[in-house]
Amino acid sequence: MAYKVGVDTGGTFTDVVVLDDGGRITTGKSLTTYGDFSEGVADALTVAAGKLGLTLEALLDDCIAFAYGTTIGTNAIATRNGARVGMLTTRGCRDVIHIARGLSRWTGLPESESKHMAATVEPEPLVPKELIAEVSERVDASGAVVCALDSGDVAAGVRALAERGAESVAVCFLWSFRDGSHEDEARRIVSELYPDLYATTSHDVIPLEGEYERFITTVLDAYVGPLTRAYMTALSSMLTARGLKGRLLLMKADGAIAYSDEVQPVATVHSGPAAGVVAAKELGRVLGYDNLISTDVGGTTFDVSVITGGRETFSREPRIEKYATLYPTLDIVSIGAGGGTIIWSDPELGTLHVGPQSARSNPGPACYGFGGTEPTITDAAVVLGYLNPDYFVGGRMTLDKAKSVEALERLGATLGMDLIDTAYGAYEIINAHMSDLIIGMTVNRGLNVHDYVLLGFGGAGPVHLAHMGATLGAKKCLIPASASVYSAHGLATSPIGHTHLVYDYRELPVTAEVLNRNLGPLYRRVHEELAADGIPEQDRVVVCYVDMKYGLQINTVRFVIPTKADYTDEDAAALGAWFDAAYTGMYGAGSGYSEAGRVVVSYMVKGEGVVYEFSPTLLADAGPDPSAALKAPRPAYFKPHGFVDTAVFDFALLRPGNTMDGPALIEAEETTMVVPPGFRATADGYLNVEIEQVQP
Numbered sequence: 001m002a003y004k005v006g007v008d009t010g011g012t013f014t015d016v017v018v019l020d021d022g023g024r025i026t027t028g029k030s031l032t033t034y035g036d037f038s039e040g041v042a043d044a045l046t047v048a049a050g051k052l053g054l055t056l057e058a059l060l061d062d063c064i065a066f067a068y069g070t071t072i073g074t075n076a077i078a079t080r081n082g083a084r085v086g087m088l089t090t091r092g093c094r095d096v097i098h099i100a101r102g103l104s105r106w107t108g109l110p111e112s113e114s115k116h117m118a119a120t121v122e123p124e125p126l127v128p129k130e131l132i133a134e135v136s137e138r139v140d141a142s143g144a145v146v147c148a149l150d151s152g153d154v155a156a157g158v159r160a161l162a163e164r165g166a167e168s169v170a171v172c173f174l175w176s177f178r179d180g181s182h183e184d185e186a187r188r189i190v191s192e193l194y195p196d197l198y199a200t201t202s203h204d205v206i207p208l209e210g211e212y213e214r215f216i217t218t219v220l221d222a223y224v225g226p227l228t229r230a231y232m233t234a235l236s237s238m239l240t241a242r243g244l245k246g247r248l249l250l251m252k253a254d255g256a257i258a259y260s261d262e263v264q265p266v267a268t269v270h271s272g273p274a275a276g277v278v279a280a281k282e283l284g285r286v287l288g289y290d291n292l293i294s295t296d297v298g299g300t301t302f303d304v305s306v307i308t309g310g311r312e313t314f315s316r317e318p319r320i321e322k323y324a325t326l327y328p329t330l331d332i333v334s335i336g337a338g339g340g341t342i343i344w345s346d347p348e349l350g351t352l353h354v355g356p357q358s359a360r361s362n363p364g365p366a367c368y369g370f371g372g373t374e375p376t377i378t379d380a381a382v383v384l385g386y387l388n389p390d391y392f393v394g395g396r397m398t399l400d401k402a403k404s405v406e407a408l409e410r411l412g413a414t415l416g417m418d419l420i421d422t423a424y425g426a427y428e429i430i431n432a433h434m435s436d437l438i439i440g441m442t443v444n445r446g447l448n449v450h451d452y453v454l455l456g457f458g459g460a461g462p463v464h465l466a467h468m469g470a471t472l473g474a475k476k477c478l479i480p481a482s483a484s485v486y487s488a489h490g491l492a493t494s495p496i497g498h499t500h501l502v503y504d505y506r507e508l509p510v511t512a513e514v515l516n517r518n519l520g521p522l523y524r525r526v527h528e529e530l531a532a533d534g535i536p537e538q539d540r541v542v543v544c545y546v547d548m549k550y551g552l553q554i555n556t557v558r559f560v561i562p563t564k565a566d567y568t569d570e571d572a573a574a575l576g577a578w579f580d581a582a583y584t585g586m587y588g589a590g591s592g593y594s595e596a597g598r599v600v601v602s603y604m605v606k607g608e609g610v611v612y613e614f615s616p617t618l619l620a621d622a623g624p625d626p627s628a629a630l631k632a633p634r635p636a637y638f639k640p641h642g643f644v645d646t647a648v649f650d651f652a653l654l655r656p657g658n659t660m661d662g663p664a665l666i667e668a669e670e671t672t673m674v675v676p677p678g679f680r681a682t683a684d685g686y687l688n689v690e691i692e693q694v695q696p
Helices: 037-051 056-061 072-079 151-163 181-193 211-241 271-287 377-383 401-413 419-441 461-472 483-493 512-532 569-587
Strands: 003-009 013-020 025-031 063-069 085-090 132-135 145-147 168-172 198-201 248-251 257-259 292-297 302-308 333-335 341-346 351-358 453-457 476-479 496-507 540-550 557-561 598-609 630-638 642-650 659-661 664-667 672-675 679-683 689-693
Touching: 003 037, 003 056, 003 271, 003 483, 013 037, 013 483, 025 037, 025 483, 037 056, 037 211, 056 063, 063 271, 063 483, 072 211, 085 151, 085 211, 132 151, 151 181, 168 181, 168 211, 181 198, 198 211, 211 248, 248 271, 257 496, 271 292, 271 302, 271 453, 271 483, 292 419, 292 461, 302 419, 333 419, 341 377, 341 401, 341 419, 351 419, 377 401, 377 419, 401 419, 419 461, 419 630, 453 461, 453 483, 461 476, 461 483, 461 672, 461 689, 496 512, 512 540, 512 569, 512 598, 540 569, 557 569, 569 598, 630 664, 659 664, 672 679, 672 689
Parallel strands: 003 063, 063 248, 085 132, 085 168, 168 198, 292 453, 453 476, 642 664
Antiparallel strands: 003 013, 013 025, 248 257, 292 302, 302 333, 341 351, 476 689, 496 598, 540 557, 540 598, 630 642, 659 679, 664 672, 679 689
16 A cells, blocks of 8 residues: 655644545644654654554655645744844845834734734844845846956955854845846855755845845845744655655645755745645535635634635735735635634723633643643633534543533623623634634725635634535535645645745736746756656746736735746737736736736746645445434534534535434534534535534
8 A cells, every 4th residue: 555644844843645546535633742743743744644554654654755844933933032143245235034014013913913003013034234245246137247256345344243152144135136146156155164954045035125024034034934944844754764764744834845955944944835725726626616705713813815716816025923024825815713722801991811822732722731721712712512522533542521620610700791601702703813814814805705605624613614605695615525634634645846036027018039038048947956856847837926016005916827838929929918817816806007008027937746645435326314423512602693403414425415404513533513503514425524504
């Protein structure tokens, strides 16, 4: 038997999905181990291997592809424990990352916080000024060398940075994306003088305009680079020692995987949620749903992305913490909302609040019994009867309901609220936070939620999905069969891929020669890289994008154009109409302003190829009767009914066609699906669960 493995190290749990050539999906889950992430990886792999009747070593020995998603870069930035970064920059540009942008004070803040001046502060520079060395060099906007690179300046600057404790170096020169030879030479000097220093250049990381965004993206790469590379090397060595024969594949934020030793470390930041979007897109293809809202509720965050017409969308300027970056990333917006999100009160205002702080895996929710004393959404779900304390993570972990009750009663006392009002109030608040984020990603962008299927996954997602779907009026709610480990499922099914960009600012009209000069080299490069990865030409999917804007606008729109090896004058002439259609589709009829002129900013080509073909097994319909899956009922709270005896079903015993009317709870090994009164859940042929409202 041949296996493909996907592993996702999240903020609370490490998830594993194993796919085999018989069409089976096997899962594993274990707590994330913050002292050494690889321990949690080995633990979760061992769980999955045990279900297959294998040892960890036997599983890895038969593994033909191993894909990994990590939060190590994200965590390093969030906790400020990355490398001490030194920076080489063009003389006169020393203050770029300290000045930042005028809107940096509000970048990444939710609307509720952006109104408070105390919260609107510029992001803390990741490089102190004493670790920035200026170098004599200059390339102009056309790529012409105005001032040759002074190698002596570079050597002196690097020595000074090393003496001041720099552990990595970011080389960021002005207009280097027009000609990167100066940055390449500077990096060569760094490596020659200090071979152990991690060095990265801005034109390699992201060759686009916007000196602040390009500089800070490169600095972030240098900040997480040493830690990420060291961990990937250690993890790869551990897996090889346990029997893995192939090279470790790593998830990138653009929604594709690549060999870990070829991935820029900054590309791994926010890559975990990207894997879930990839899985959602693939599920939509299998089931025939072109429009999907992908929602991932884990222990720490709630991540939302939108798939329209069967295609994911990209964020051209994604935010990492309070930093505006440029690395091509799937358009995913996150808030601090998950099972481990802390519930708290403001006694002065007499209000109940949820998040964004998280208890993570340690100390975790109060019911984990690891020392956490603050109540979380998981504690509320236990008190409301949604979670079975004796069947958490398939019974491998027991929750202490008494500790949940104690934590929530203590919190409720500060507001004069009883236990159930506190627990359900928190549940309603977090549902509202999640729904508001979805509205921001859809309605506020001119999309009609009624045209979309709401897909909910992550360990906590199925607990909240039906309430969100009812609030939003989604076409349908859908919970994947492997919902609790769906990002890991996405890793196991992700294509190998490469994304490259080039900047070329021009007003329309442009010629076919301009299109081919920009897109042609990118097109050929991704084909060459996919060929080197062993992907046959017929199995490659290459998509071309153009970034454009109307004259006088600041922000650009990235849209797809027909993919061709050679473009014609007719294609060049159609570019304006393609842009107008994409802009109108995104912002609504009448939103375009062609009278201001149209400007091409940059081009992007993304190429993908399937590493391991997997087709889930379609099962025969067994009819609507779910009685074979019934477990003992238990009381669960549903407003306004209060506690009601609720049917409980074992997900592992469900069969296609089984129908369950709410109130009902469907207990899978690693998650629980809540079906409120007035809703109906149905298992499809792949054992995904569809939830629809049958009674308003």
